[in-house]
Amino acid sequence: MAQTRYALVGTGSRAQMYIDAITGAHADVAELVAWTDPNPGRLDWHEARVRARGATVPERFAGDALAETVRRLGVDRVIVTSPDSTHAGHVVTALEADADAVVEKPLTTSEEGVRRIGDAAARTGRSVTVTFNYRYSPRNSALKEVVQSGRIGEVTSVHFEWLLDTSHGADYFRRWHREKDRSGGLLIHKASHHFDLVNWWIDDAPARVFASGGLRFYGADNARRRGLGPRPTRGSEDSPLRDAFSLDLRDDAELRGLYLEQEAHDGYLRDRDVFDDGITIEDNLSLVVDYARGASMSYSLNAHSPWEGYVVGVNGTRGRAELTVVERGEVRLAPSGRPTAIVDPSAHPNTAAGDEVRPVSEQLVVQQHFEPARRLVIPDGSGAHGGGDAQLLAELFRGVGDDPLGRAATWHDGVRSVAVGLAGNRSLVTGRAVRVGELDLGAASAALA
Secondary structure, three states, X not given: OOOEEEEEEOOOOOHHXXXXXXXXXXXXXXXXXXXXXXXXXXXXXXXXHHHHXXXXXXXXXXXXXXXXXXXXXXXXXXXXXXXXXXXXXXXXXXXXXXXXXXXXXXXXXXXXXXXXXHHHHHHXXXXXXXXXHHHHOHHHHHHHHHHHHOOOOOEEEEEEEEEEEOOHHHHXXXXXXXXXXXXXOOOOOOHHHHHHHHHHHHXXXXXXXEEEEEOOOOOHHHHHHOOOOOOOOXXXXXXXXXXXXXXXXHHOHHHHHHOHHHHHHHOOXXXXXXXXXXXXXXXXXXXXXXXXXXXXXXXXXXXXXXXXXXXXXXXXXXXXXXXXXXXXXXXOEOOOOOEOOOOOOOOOHHHOOOOOOOOOEEEEEEEEOOOOOEEEOOOOOOOOHHHHHHHHHHHHHHOOOOOOOOOOOEHHHHHHHHHHHHHHHHHHHHOOOEEXXXXXXXXXXXXXX
C-alpha cells in the first residue's frame, strides 16, 4: 500500500498525537514530509523525538509557503493543529493547492471562516475531515447505538452538563484560548466537541440558540471581588502565582520542552495567571438549543468545578437514556500546593484521581416507560479521551470500511457544531435567541439543512 503524504501546520501539544501516529503505528501507510510552526524551538523539540524513533525528519517550511510546499512535495493531506482562528486560512490554502485537509476541532471560529471553507470545498471538490475524537469513545458510541436503535423512541429533549475542573478548566484561562478573538470562547473551542456529539447522537441540525453566561470566576475583577489581593508578575521561583490555580511548566517534560524552553523565540507564555487582566472568554455558560426536527437541548458548561466529567440525559417518546462520566473525581494538590501538571484527565486517564464518593467511572442507563432501569455494558476503551483517540487515528490513516454509527466527521459536521457556538456568542451579545439561519454562512448553510 502506498503511503499517504502529509504536511502538518502547527506543532503545539495537540500535534503530538498525529506525529506519534504517523511515525509509529501508522508509519506503513502514512508519511510526514513537511511541517511548519512560527516557533522554531518547538520544531527542534519534535525533531529530536522523531529522530529518537528512527523516523525521517520532515522538511521545514515557512507558514506562508503551504501551497508551494503541497505542490512541490506532492502532499496528499494537510493536518491543521494551529490556533483556532487560523484554521480557515490553512484549510482553504490546502484545498486550493489540491490537497485534502484534516483539521482539529473547531472547524473555525467565525462566520467568515465557515464561508471560506464552504466555498473552497465546493470549488475544489477536496475533502475536509474534522477530528471529533469523542465520537469514537466507546461510551459515546454506545449512547449513539441506543438512540439510533429507537429503543427510547423519537428524541424530544436532551440535557447535557459538562464540568471542567480547576486544573483543566483553569487551563483555558492561562493560554491563548483566553482571548475570544483567537479561540471563539469556550462555546467554540471546547463546546464544539459537545455540540457535535448531540448533533450526531440525535442526527439533527441546530435551528435556534439562546445563551446566557459570563466570566464569573476567573479574571482580575472576580479575584478582586473575592478579596484575592494583588497578583505579582509571573516568573519568580517563590511567586505566589505558584498556587492551586497555577501550572508550573517545569513539572512536565512535554510542557517544559514545547513551551517554557521556547519562550525566547516568540514570547508566548503558556502559564499565564488565571486571575489577571485581559481574559475575554466566559467561564459559565448555559444554552437552550432548538433542533430542526423539534427536539431541544439544555446545555451548561462550568470551568471551575471541583470534579471533571459530564452528564447526558436523552429523553424520548419511549423512555430515557442517561450517560454519566467522571473523568477526574478531584484535583489533588502536591506538597508544594500546586495541582498535578496533568491538566486534561481525559488525555491521561491512568493518572486521574477519584475517591469512594466520586470514583473515576462511566455508566450508561436506559429505562423505557413502565420498565425498570437497565445498566448497559460499555465496551472497554483504553487510552486517551475514553479510548477515542486510537480509534480515530486508525480510521483517519487506514479507514475502517462501513461504520453503521457514522463516526467520521466532515466539514458539514464541523459547520453544524460551530453554528451552535456562533449563534450562542451572538445571543450573549444581543440577549435574544438567535436563529442559526441568521448566520451569514454562505454556501455552507446547506450543511444545516
